[in-house]
Amino acid sequence: MLRVAVVGSGPSGVYTAQALVQQDLVPGVRVDVLDRLPCPYGLVRYGVAPDHEKIKSLQGNLRTVLEDERVGFLGNVEAGTRGLTPARLLELYHAVVYCVGAARDRHLGVPGEELVGSRSATEFVSWYSAHPDAAGNGFALGARSAVVIGVGNVAVDVTRILARGPEELRPTDVPQGALAALERSGVREVHMVGRRGPGQARFTTKELRELGALPGVSVSVDPAELALDPSFADPSGLPAVNRRNLEVVRGWAAGPADGGAAARNIRLRFFLRPVELLGEAGRVAGVRFERTEPDGSGGVRGTGRYEEIEAQLVLRAVGYRGVPLAGLPFDEARGTVPNLAGRVLRDGAPSPGEYVAGWIKRGPTGVIGTNRPCAKETVASLLEDAPELARRAVVADPVAALRELGHEPVAWPGWLAIERAEAQLGRSLGRPTVKIPDWDGLREAARGVSPS
Template structure:
């Protein structure tokens, strides 16, 4: 009697989930069935909804991930949400094993007074909006203020600063939804402050991303010379670390007063900690305290304060994962406790349940980091499988049909893909223009 190939569910179709599906296929020589479930009708996760629209080379990773979904051993089930449409118990009834790769979807908070004022927003919400995420399609951002602050000095912060500083003409060939382009066209933002609590040696952005700010036409970039004073530890880091050395070199090139009379300006400000978002009824300013590193390398305030006259504050201080119902979760580190991807609960390793990606290790690394991360999880999953163990009690098709759920298949997604490509062609706007609203996306998936 021939043993049926293992049937594995992957929850989440971003890079971590699709790299896990790919690893399952490769490590079993195609002797596996993989179902990739996602609550959205679109695959690719942060490649579609997190990578900046003007970073087309990074977005091209989707073409690689597309090949995973085209493998006959892999199926896509869009518009199926864990916790709403299916439960953890459902999944364990339908599959030999489950890999959760739901990423890190929630932004961290600053924890300062005034953070809840209108005009104080998460950079993740802003990114979702300009990237065409359906949950953010009807969000609105007041871009009538001339000055805006972005809190954070990582690549997401740099992306947000760059989108705010660009003209719509420069964004015309991107996939930004039409309604977002209309809002950006009306923007009155002319000065953007990017604020970091620590110094230039501790910044998290990559040199390539940082350098792009200085290449924007019509934009001057300014760094105060005193912000580039490096303490001995930072100076040593700038000498020994190629990444830090590159950042410091670029930033030093922007010190002093910016040359020329350019219509837009970016101020990169280090050694400043937000202490209050001020305003009556909405954001009217951002109060900052000058900081320094103490003897133990921790950030401490100096008692020197200033207030920036900004009308919007976007916080970009990190992502965190959210707990999945019934799955162990560490509320301090915001990850699922695991050993090499095997989920660990109070009584030890939890059988048949695994994690990959940011929910496994936290929001670290680049897109490609997820490939080795997923491969490790899959190796351990396959090592744990027992060929003679109990098989799934029912199929996922039976379950979804019993609940009257209409899923989006990979073929349905290709309909949506084609609709976005056709929309771009009709508008003369590059490779695609995203459909961002749920109803429009569903209609494109199921034409007629």
């Protein structure tokens, strides 16, 4: 038997487990999927917006893998803590695949970023997704005007949630505290701002179009900013997604600039680079931008002209970085674990039994489906090494060893108990399933304690 630990139960981790148990080169593979959270599914549970039910339904596919008799789920187990070092994991398992994602958001690096009201989009997503790390760190949403810096899908998500009416979120699993705050929200204008043009924006067309379908919301684009984009007049050289994006923003640019009688307005802005967050009495009051222009090489350069946008809330959505795990090598420049086809490299040489997949392997790129071929490549490397790995003796009962270290694993029945508790919480609130938003509540639910 080849016993493998997969650290992380998001898509990359589950696809890794799936590739391991579905292959037929090495019989008798047993996989334990470890996660620091007592809940599986990673960013599918805690990163996909609550109103994106079709994408969230991917949990059903991931669930099928985790219910396989050859796969075990062990939540509430955090690698790198309580003695569970990479070296100790290799005493428990023949191989360990780290699928820990890229959990740290990038900063703007401009003056004023520390002001009250300046937050990361990651924090906002974690809050409305009920991530237990966000408990007690909510958003009052008293702002009238918000600026979202970034033009990727995360920026689109947070813009949409800020602009969407709370009655449309009530049928989702958004936690009750976040729903109440969104009901009281004073946000009436959301500016989504990018330093380059719409032809280079990273959002996908489906998510972009959703902004224009929100009830009671207008979307406007300044035609003069579109004209700055070299691809605006002739988009034929762009990838298909970017061409479709340009078509969408063209339509919005042709509409009324003032939003008409809409209750809330979304304004897409391009060729603006943030240079300072402006404050009053320690709080954000606006953002100062420098106008940029194409530099002829696919990038932008500053023009020395500046513009200020009033805002009481600023959310940065400018990317993610991997986080080092104690005991594993880490490339600070790339934010990844050095690897060759998924094999972890220590001092330039493959480290026997240690592998990576997902964002910690390749960086924060691609969509959910990109993790599948990434996981398969890593598993192919692991299977090549399997004959040698299987010769090494490992601990007979890894779960008992985890408990000896002070970890309290939440196995699959504990997760099912959390699901039942969240369904019960929803019924008590007159809503569908509602997520439990805090660590204590999740751990109590896993033990069969009903939520209050």
